[in-house]
Amino acid sequence: MENKSHSFLLDWTINFIKNKDTISKKIEHIENGKDGFDLYVKYRDREQYFIIVPTIADIDSIIGKVNTASGVHISIVTLNSKENFDVILKNWSNLINFKFLNIILVNPFSELDKKWIVSPHTHHK
Helix, strand or coil, X not given: CHHHXXXXXXXXXXXXXXXXXXXXXXXXXXEECHHHCCEEEEECCCEEEEEECCCCCCHHHHHHHHHHCCXXXXXXXXXXXXXXXXXXXXXXXXXXXXXXXXXXXXXXXXXXXXXXEECHHHHHC
């Protein structure tokens, strides 16, 4: 089940970033698995890495991965569930230290709100 969820979120993320780029046309390259991340996107003006994790079971390894790539734009893509939200809240004090981190909570079965994005560093202010 986890592999299907991961594949679904990977496909969802690729479609999401391509749709977001429809007007600006800044994407130069998309790559799976670069530097140990699930997804890498090279824009004209920056790079962004994606960690795709349907269920956040090991937040410490995620924070470690984000920490090693400091100064780089990173997105964590996860399913919008109470469990994932609770893990984010519990680790909020660690997550606010990463200026270029955002968390995309995906709710594919909702009629209205398909996703919401939290940037801990910015939202904490």
